Amino acid sequence: MSGRVKLMNILMRQKASKLKPSHRDTPRRWNIVRGDTVQVIQRNHPEYGKQGTVSAVLRDQNRVIVETLNLGPKRIKGDPERGTKGQTVMMERSMHYSNVNLVDPVTGFPTKVTYSFLEDGTKVRISKRSGAIIPKPDILKQKPLRNLIASEDSDTMKDEDVWAVSYQKKVSKWVDMRNELLQTLEEKGLESRKTGA
Template sequence: MSSGRTKLMGMLMRPKRSKLKGYQKQDPPRRWNIVRGDTVQVIDRKHPEFGKQGKVQVVIREKMRVIIENVNLAPKHIPADPMRGTKAETIMAERSIHYSNVNLVDPVSGFPTKIRYNYLEDGTKVRISKRSGAIIPKPQLWKQPQLTNLIASEDSDTIKAEDVWAETFEERPSKWEAMRQELLRTMEEKETKMGGGGDASA
């Protein structure tokens, strides 16, 4: 059997990547125990940020990932924006971490813990730490809408409403247009001199 046919048979007999261990699509959690503003800790021992704690800034439920403040930092290039007058720069920004790699931090012991849910006497549903039995209240931040891709500017020279609609664009003539006008002017002067010299000779 030729090498090409052997390679083709190997490709056909190879199992699909989705059936291999590590490529199985995980089902989303039945209940989201972590919300924005919670203090969590990275529990995956293979992760380079193992053991670090921080507050959750963003929860991406579609991808089952969270972004934690000052955790899993990596360089991020920001391109220049001539319209805003900013230059290109490289900053350190947080990268997302999978939801299963973090756990809530127990408020009493300060260690990561799993939780269970219970009801208070007034019927309020609360999160209970399995490590210490303490209540882990949800922060008020998670109730506020998540604002993303907003550009805020603190510096503004516009005070009056009519200044907003004022035309501030100044059209500048092109360098090639100026050279063209200069060339036409020179040609007209030469034609005028040639015409004047012809009349004097006559």
């Protein structure tokens, strides 16, 4: 085999990453949920050793956002119509889920988690450090608030007003123009008949 053929075979070969996508990064199960207390365990992270509460879990990106940790500047544009100026604020940035671990409620140190079942059949998280149960946060039981628009001044205070039909069908402008055109044609037709007769 010549050198040119070997070189072409190497260049035409597909990369291994295209053939087999790597799924090593995605966790099998998510131990961290919104409202958990976590500690940064990545040694070269600037927030190493600090604890905070998880405010959001981004599962499609394998990242978490922890309150008051990993702050970074974010530029907010100004709106001249409202009269607000642009400003730079410090906001929490996301970090990879592998950089944080759950905090043991008994010892206060980061711990790995295993799962077990209670006598009534509920699945719970168990700390590997102390063996204590890590309960799910109460914030998960609360339903998120929807953007409800409640107006204090209602136009319909009476039941009759609520059930009254208020829809008025609008006639298309093309129908009006057509009717005007037909009317002018009829008038011209009548005038030509009168003058012709």
